[in-house]
Amino acid sequence: MCGIVGYAGCRPALNIVVDGLRRLEYRGYDSAGVAIVDGEGDLVTEKRAGKLANLEKALAEDGATGLAAGMTGIGHTRWATHGGPTDRNAHPHRSADGRVAVIHNGILENFARLRAELEAEGVEFTSETDTECAAHLLAAELGHLTEHTDPAERLAEAMRRVCRRLEGAFTLLAVDNLAPGAVVGARRNSPLVVGCGEGENYLASDVSAFIEHTRDAIELGQDQVVLITPEGVSVTDFHGTPVEGTRFHIDWDASAAEKGGYDSFMAKEIDEQPQAVADTLLGRHTENGDLTLDEVRLTDQDLRDVDKVFIVACGTSFHTGMVAKYAIEHWTRIPCEVELASEFRYRDPVLDRSTLVVAISQSGETMDTLMALRHAKEQKARVLAICNTNGSTIPRESDAVLYTHCGPEIAVASTKAFLTQLVACYLVGLHLAQVRGVMYADEVGAVLAQLSEMPAKIQTVLDAMEPVRELARDLADAKSVLFIGRHVGYPVALEGALKLKELAYMHAEGFAAGELKHGPIALIDEGTPVVCVVPSARGRGVLNDKIVSNIQEVRARGARTIVIAEEGDDAVAPYADHLIYVPRTPTLLAPLVTTVPLQVMAGEIATARGNDVDQPRNLAKSVTVE
Ligand code: M6R
Secondary structure (H helix, E strand, C coil): CCEEEEEECCCCHHHHHHHHHHHHHHHCCCEEEEEEECCCCCEEEEEEECCHHHHHHHHHHHCCCCCCCCCEEEEEEECCCCCCCCCCCCCCEECCCCCEEEEEEEEECCHHHHHHHHHHCCCCCCCCCCHHHHHHHHHHHHHHCCCCCCHHHHHHHHHHHHHHHCCEEEEEEEEECCCCCCEEEEEECCCCEEEECCCCEEEECCHHHCCCCCCEEEECCCCEEEEECCCCEEEEECCCCECCCEEEECCCCHHHHCCCCCCCHHHHHHHCHHHHHHHHHCCCECCCCCECCCECCCCHHHHHCCCEEEEEECHHHHHHHHHHHHHHHHHHCCCEEEEEHHHHHHHCCCCCCCEEEEEEECCCCCHHHHHHHHHHHHCCCEEEEEECCCCCHHHHHCCEEEECCCCCCCCCCCCHHHHHHHHHHHHHHHHHHHHCCCCCHHHHHHHHHHHHCHHHHHHHHHHCCHHHHHHHHHHCCCCEEEEEECCCHHHHHHHHHHHHHHHHCCEEEEEEHHHHHHCHHHHCCCCCEEEEECCCCCCCHHHHHHHHHHHHHHHHCCCEEEEEEECCCHHHHHHCCEEEEECCCCHHHCHHHHHHHHHHHHHHHHHHCCCCCCCCCCCCCCCCCC
């Protein structure tokens, strides 16, 4: 949830760390802080509640005395868990003797016990955070390690000792004023990657923090401690055994993580969708339709043995899974269940080695999804990840991965990741169908051809968004907006409502249109906006008829209907107060076009209400706590 940066090199660390934090602010923005060790061995910290801008203002006002000179530093942008978003609780946290500064992402589950022990020893706490325990423990371990002559190695050993006492999920970074030039990091169940430069090295929650300096990176495994200095990187497990991290090259550059003239990252990411979909399809299949998985540890025989598919995911990625269920069951005839990752393992699902669990996650770090996949693996199920983030934990722990090539998604609200996840799910469904012999290569090829037309169709939708923006501004004062859909339009309705809730802070609900009469229709009042996602009359005529009836039902009760239908669907026109046409598309692929107006509408309503579209309140991009 929090963003973490560390730098050890030959240039002033402050700007590098603050720039890195700017790129990681999407991960949390309740407070921000830095700690820099200068050449004199002084450790200086500065931290402020609120967004990074507050910290930058404080740094400018202070003239950054002491901070500007140091070439070793750490920085943190916080999504609060233990302790409110105040200056005091902002990271870094220092040990009582002021010797070390620590930043942390995650939750230390045994912090209450550790805190009680430390307080019994006379340590006075200055914050309500769990992190502060780690700072005091680290200083205590450093105090015991008098035999070490190399200060950097001493810091790494102290961190290993601390980690062995911690429970829960954590990424920790620390600096020690007696070890200038060294930053130590540790990870368990929380992300941390290393950036490898020339005479300088980096640590960060994700590569976007250092992408402008280096595209060479190292993935760290579970329960590892990493020490960076200007000269090198060394990695061990928590007991000091050296381990090799996995090196990788980042295939996008810094400009991909910038706004490029747009008002918000979200607006840019919405516009990038045609390209993102095209990139996700690129090079994915041979002429006879065989799918290329990025990293395959599943054989065709494994896939033929699958007798049940479970999709686990959260939020928008869960909505992807709901759409995927329709496609996978239709194409493969294998039963497919979709579960919220946070519920999955607690329900004790029936899994075995012939179950395929598909874990969908943009970030690859969502703790609920990670825990669901671990549970699946314990039950011997095979796990396939659909993910956007190279080097993240979920693909690393899965048996196979299919990356969505949509580039970095910075805005908290997921847009291009959703569309590309859909594409990845379609590819998985088609591949399963082909391997199992329920679809012939020419049938798979026909769907792939339809998919290849989707980037142009999405572009057509984007080119016609002005009336939607106008309508959105008009809806900005609505108390509540309802969304209805049928078949794959139902998850699209849920996604439309989620976008509106998270961006506009407005009451919004999505319903299966058929459920209206079982309760939700009572919500309709004079003027209530109801967004209706209409299935194609060509593909699923019966569903189209039924939703037209549903639209009439809500309209008869005073609803203001906003209808999303495919071009040429005249049946809905008489009942639509606002009609948004999207290009004709095969039913199962329709979410790739029907979702787009809902994204644009939510973004525009949020802007009209004066909200921060990229960083909605109370949220974070990567949810690394359960
Ligand atoms: O990184 P993930 O795809 O695992 O994230 C899952 C959800 O937290 C995420 O989709 C969230 O719902 C979005 N912010 C919604 O726009």
